[in-house]
Amino acid sequence: MKTYSYSRIGAYENCPFQFKLRYIDRIKPDTEGIEAFMGSRVHESLEKLYRDKMMAKDPQLDELIDFYDVNWEKKFHDGVLVIRKDYTSDNYKEIGRNCLEGYYRRYYPFEQAKTIALEMRIEVPLPDSEFKFIGFIDRVDQRENGTYEIHDYKTSSTLPYQSEIDQDKQLALYQLGIEPLWNDISDVDLVWHYLKFDKEFRSKRNRITLEMLKEEIVKKIYEIETAESFEPKESALCNWCGYQDLCPSKKHAFKVADLPPDAFIEEDGVRLVNRFIELKNQKKKLEEEESRLKDAIYRYALREGVDVINGSEYRLRIKISKKPEYPSKSRDEERYNELVNLLKSSGIWEEVSVFNSNKLVKLLDTKQIDDTVANSIKTFEEIVEYRRIYPSRLKDDES
Incomplete structure (x- = not known):
């Protein structure tokens, strides 16, 4: 037993x-x-x-x-x-x-x-x-x-x-x-x-x-x-714990714990981790710099009234558009459920099937929904701005 x-x-x-x-x-x-x-x-x-x-x-x-x-x-x-x-x-x-x-x-x-x-x-x-x-x-x-x-x-x-x-x-x-x-x-x-x-x-x-x-x-x-x-x-x-030398989560830390500083910094695992974090930090800095640069490009395009900006070898095409969107289950489940109930009670849930903002926008734009219901639906509407930058070589454009 x-x-x-x-x-x-x-x-x-x-x-x-x-x-x-x-x-x-x-x-x-x-x-x-x-x-x-x-x-x-x-x-x-x-x-x-x-x-x-x-x-x-x-x-x-x-x-x-x-x-x-x-x-x-x-x-x-x-x-x-x-x-x-x-x-x-x-x-x-x-x-x-x-x-x-x-x-x-x-x-x-x-x-x-x-x-x-x-x-x-x-x-x-x-x-x-x-x-x-x-x-x-x-x-x-x-x-x-x-x-x-x-x-x-x-x-x-x-x-x-x-x-x-x-x-x-x-x-x-x-x-x-x-x-x-x-x-x-x-x-x-x-x-x-x-x-x-x-x-x-x-x-x-x-x-x-x-x-x-x-x-x-x-x-x-x-x-x-x-x-x-x-x-x-x-x-x-x-x-x-007395099993740190056997534990896959602690074995490496146990192995390097008593190494002198010079040997520690040269240990293969330590070097790999340090290099990985170094690259990850560089990537994060580059992503932050890219985000700031994109904002500056959008502001320049709006200020100058242009949608193409030329550089030395490349040009950037800027596209800024706005379109309505409606609540999704992942972003706002409570409002999503309210909207789904409205669509079901209005008899148009089947037309948008599995709920899709694009289908709903099309029904509204083509006046296929009763005005009273449409006005109720639009209370859920949120105007979202989409920004895109498309780079291309100047020589490619000329050819």
Whole structure:
């Protein structure tokens, strides 16, 4: 039976190509972002804190920080990437310490509820599905009034709104996972700890929402299972991806990132892009200059009252004409629909068939439309000026 998790589904939604490399091709990245590394060390420290509490050992802040520091040094490796160049790994290490100290001072002596489980693996029963959904809960508590609490620690730098928390799917799925395990579960609180901000969020889910969520997850799993392609999906998350050297959208940037300036500017791909943009900019400048020149030619022809202007070897024939046009669906759909309704109600829609301004103008010019209807149609009329310049060689004209 194939197993899915919230992170696995999230990987597909964030980037199908990353999902393929990680879960189908089973390629393990050599790197991890410093944010994820720091988050793991904070989670491990909080797990120790509550495990000590469960073992009747009073958690001490200095011991907690010592554990965090030693664990950090023990697990730090060369593949930990600091993407934000204005910060160092020490900055992130200090953020983790601050998260732990803030949490400790807020909740000490940690007697708000009784801890039932830590880093608990759960399975969510999915209706009519051959797939298994699993998850790992940071902490499960039970209060004196019997209410269960599902806790999740976040070291994110972004603080959500309550409305986003109330739509969160992860802890709701975890609620579905714990409900079959104990027969006294009747009330569940979902609790998020945003540690950087010393903020706690709480939310509840009703039965209808939970049942709909199961169906939604099954639908998403089948979407993934039947996917025929796994295209890269670029986003801000790409900077933290461990597969940039394999991704067709990021492979080149990864390849040239550490080249010295001289080698970078001479790299084949860089040269091709730079030359393409150079030509594109030149073309844009030429088009802008041509547009200004055409305007000057039209103004000269009108001012001098001529329709041919001679140069050294070429002459330009200028044609300026005006004709009525009517709304098109692409330019003004609302007025187009109004006009079509008028033509249909007047019985002349078939004569212009698929609506065509030229056919309509001809019907009006030849007085084939009733005057009252014609006047109504002309309220949609717009006079458009057409300008054309036709160059030719002087010698060609003489021959």
